[in-house]
Amino acid sequence: MYSFRNDYGEGAHPAILDALRKDNTAQEEGYGMDRHTENSVSMIREQINDPGAEVHLLSGGTQTNLIAISAFLRPHEACIAPATGHISTHETGAIEATGHKLLTVKTPDGKLTPELISPVLAEHHFEHMVKPAMVYISNPTELGTVYTGAELEALSAYCRKKNLLLYADGARLGAALVIEKAGLSLGGIYRLTDAFFIGGTKLGALLGEALVIRHESLRADFRYLIKQRGGLLAKGRVLGIQFETLFRDNLYFDLARHGNEMARRLAGGLREAGCSFLIDSPTNQIFPVMADPVIEKLSGRFGFYVWAKAGENRSAIRLVTSWATPPEAVEAFLEAYREIKEGVHA
């Protein structure tokens, strides 16, 4: 049974497995001082056009978020995040476990704006409350939406004016950057944020996220902080080799494009067949709304999560495609949907 539950169900892109094997017996320095890590860091620096950028390779998104946020904030400082943000909902209080409160903001589409942040600043004005010092966004968001270049410019300008650090969770960053009309490049996100990470796990790697830090004062002693939180792999080569592979010949973006394209086909087919959507998402997560009996029948043939009630007897489901989704699976899903829908309505 094919699963659209998530984008980390398969292993790694074959090129990564090949690369792991290729230099397997060469001895490398440990703890991220190996030549592959060095090389992948250079490749990322080139992409963002800053030879001095600070780049660290880490294992997973929650680990990256908690290391970065706890490194960047003083004890009384808090991080503003969308209520749907991954750190707000699905990281088991990892940020709070490092001592910092999250200030969550309800959003219509998972994205933050100056207008949404402004009341939080107004409310937190004295020492009996935490001090907002950072803004967390994810791009794409947990709802599949993306920031346009203009939106991120505005948010970034606001944060700088208000002395707020801006940090972007890019667990699926590639999926946002290949949306042409969003108009945001890797260099752009680097320029507009203080730090962000480039997610590998959900884009073809076995594991791995590349944290990029632009803000000078956030860089000091960063390897200490990684080590202290248990994030420094002895065989850093495992991460280095993967990012080398992902950024060679732009494989990373090709994989993102494939995932988005599969979602676009799914969404297109469903729309044609009469589906509406919870939200309009251009990336690899879509949220079609269906009659509950249709959903029930579909769930016997494909894996996916039911996301939210959407009226009486109707729900939105979440379908996630990835670099590994075969076009045949998309076709099969659409066919099944049409067939079931007809059966239910007959």
Add this chain to the structure above:
Amino acid sequence: MYSFRNDYGEGAHPAILDALRKDNTAQEEGYGMDRHTENSVSMIREQINDPGAEVHLLSGGTQTNLIAISAFLRPHEACIAPATGHISTHETGAIEATGHKLLTVKTPDGKLTPELISPVLAEHHFEHMVKPAMVYISNPTELGTVYTGAELEALSAYCRKKNLLLYADGARLGAALVIEKAGLSLGGIYRLTDAFFIGGTKLGALLGEALVIRHESLRADFRYLIKQRGGLLAKGRVLGIQFETLFRDNLYFDLARHGNEMARRLAGGLREAGCSFLIDSPTNQIFPVMADPVIEKLSGRFGFYVWAKAGENRSAIRLVTSWATPPEAVEAFLEAYREIKEGVHA
């Protein structure tokens, strides 16, 4: 230039790379709920002969130590550790960062005994001091020494009498368990401790440590604690496949035996050539003492760390072998030593 600096310089055992490739396209559940993790957990449970044992696969030793220790202790409780213990020296205060004090004890050989622990308990007797609640050991220790079954029996009995949890860092556990005269099996260490981990990173895996929890009351909600500290890999299969491979046909122990054997040959050859040793180690780390000019010349031809001064103009160096050390490298080192020593003395 061949390096004896550590046992994580090479990639993974080829069988692991093969296994990663074999099921690469199969979709698996995320976050350690995949079939490979399930299977490797069963294999470990079988080895320790307890079908109900709690086993979790994690990425690295520091991560495992900090998750386990902070999960097991209440805020005012402290962990007793040898002064040479990895958590005491080389984890950047990871345990303290979770809020717990370490009480370190000087030892002659890296091992703890009831006699060494007893004064710590006597000293910490009231609420103005932390409460010792746990004992951390590593086996093998950071000096390459191992606990005999009898030593661990005595330590375990003492800890239970004194209501102290006993936790073993097994970053190189295989290397200790294959020492026949030590008389300690995986089942034995399970029975005698409250929790311990089986290190994969230093025994042929790309990454991965298997934490095994025996004590009932330490098991509750453990996946929450892993997730909160950033230790739950989305693609848990990466760890599952590796431990499956390591425990299939006892590969894990074969790799450990190879590393030890290479060290034994190195030590034997050096002893024959007149070397003394800082400490007598039966595992894959040895500490020969050499004249400083010899060390300097050797360091131009092999990688290793100078460990400690050992008299005027003499130092101990650390040589680490591993599953991947070729016998030729051992021979080459011995030859070089003999040659250099002769030259220096001539």
Add this chain to the structure above:
Amino acid sequence: MYSFRNDYGEGAHPAILDALRKDNTAQEEGYGMDRHTENSVSMIREQINDPGAEVHLLSGGTQTNLIAISAFLRPHEACIAPATGHISTHETGAIEATGHKLLTVKTPDGKLTPELISPVLAEHHFEHMVKPAMVYISNPTELGTVYTGAELEALSAYCRKKNLLLYADGARLGAALVIEKAGLSLGGIYRLTDAFFIGGTKLGALLGEALVIRHESLRADFRYLIKQRGGLLAKGRVLGIQFETLFRDNLYFDLARHGNEMARRLAGGLREAGCSFLIDSPTNQIFPVMADPVIEKLSGRFGFYVWAKAGENRSAIRLVTSWATPPEAVEAFLEAYREIKEGVHA
């Protein structure tokens, strides 16, 4: 200019100052082992009719909340609190600083009910989210409202069924317990919660809160936890003497009654003069709604906080009375209000 800003503007009830002086030169054991602390603990145990109750005297409300909550929860466990709860809003992230997430719930009146808690439990169902393990309430609430005995019975029964600890912040507890129709005694709150504290600072003490722990498993090693968080005063007598005085001849409740009575007079007078109220509060905080020009003029003659907008050109203000409020101040305020209101409308 008389201030109705808070209930901690004055020093201590004279009987407390007398008591501090009375035994001033007697030598006492330090750190809460003195005879006065012992005696006041006995008095509290008698009031709640449990000679084995665990009672600790602490300095302030935030300190008490953070010590208790961090002592009671494991790292991944969270505390459910009303959005208006003091720990949620005005303790500078003190609970999060100990590593625990708060799950806040919007309430109409500052009070929690099983119905309000239930969706939080439903949402937090797996290890990617924190585990709700505790419920925090304040009585009276930050809006001056109180729990009836029946409401607390229902909440307590629900928490026990759901395996949630119930903890009550009683910074102004006296003010709730003297509301006869609420029908809640000190013994009642002890029986229905797992722990709570009796606030002294806002009821006539210089400083001091008495934490009472009923739940057996929460008591272990509690003095360690107080010491570790900096909450153990060397001269514990300072707290002991104050609670001795407050519980001698029920002074504590008399002071609470006076504060409530002053608020009742204020509210009555304002209602007669045509005021409406943001919320109906029977305790020493009231929230009358007034025209903004009236508020502005009043603010030149009395101290108080403007609490919230309440329509165009109207706001609610907060008036707080206390054990120390002179009836003359109440009369003066009412007179001023009537005079100003007339002037404004004229």
Add this chain to the structure above:
Amino acid sequence: MYSFRNDYGEGAHPAILDALRKDNTAQEEGYGMDRHTENSVSMIREQINDPGAEVHLLSGGTQTNLIAISAFLRPHEACIAPATGHISTHETGAIEATGHKLLTVKTPDGKLTPELISPVLAEHHFEHMVKPAMVYISNPTELGTVYTGAELEALSAYCRKKNLLLYADGARLGAALVIEKAGLSLGGIYRLTDAFFIGGTKLGALLGEALVIRHESLRADFRYLIKQRGGLLAKGRVLGIQFETLFRDNLYFDLARHGNEMARRLAGGLREAGCSFLIDSPTNQIFPVMADPVIEKLSGRFGFYVWAKAGENRSAIRLVTSWATPPEAVEAFLEAYREIKEGVHA
């Protein structure tokens, strides 16, 4: 039975109780914004001759230490302290509970020197170890010894050169500052450290320590950090009034002188009677060495702690005098000693 166990056995100096009563009914701003706190801060600033110094009044020594140290350090930074330091031994891991490792150094007399610190810096040279960023001293030390001006100059110069913050725990600071030959004033300690506190609890206050921060970059948002750790008293006047009183007419130093003088008399009398001492202390803690049978008999007539074995059948005891010690108690102790000693030897 008179006790020489500690210097916090009695209540407060009568002038403090008088002052608390004097303005008791005046309404003051809460949380340390009252006129008494303001006034006492001015008095302290005048003493140290810096009108811009940052001064905060807190409740106790452990609280002050944990708030200051956790505010000053980043997560991976550690604090160097003498093995006898109060934070190292008797604060229940309060510093570690905020996430920071202590690096303890054995000292002959409780004092740190550049020579003692230097090896710690040499050892901690890379990111697998914590980064030493701060030095903690206490003055007087826990052994009653004091730093001379020259010693503190040298230590301060070394710390500045090595980029280490220097922090002084002054729980009994007055006792050090009135030692004329030590040549250290309040202004001197301010100039030479980055922060320190002036202990009130052990010098006549009911409770209260005044934290003084010189280093500019350590001052930001400090009230947030106090509030977050539960250290902001609602009735800050309680602390303000006490420090006002202590610094009016130099009462603080007079009280310190009295305590020291009582210890000097005790020590003189004991020396005359043939006692030796564990260490030479000029302040209010002395450590005479006596035969165990003498100690046993004395302990039936006076309160004190047995401190350490000092040979076969001999021990050092600790005698603590204070602002409140009556000369008669000193005389009585000496007489008892002479009498008992004679009886034992007879």
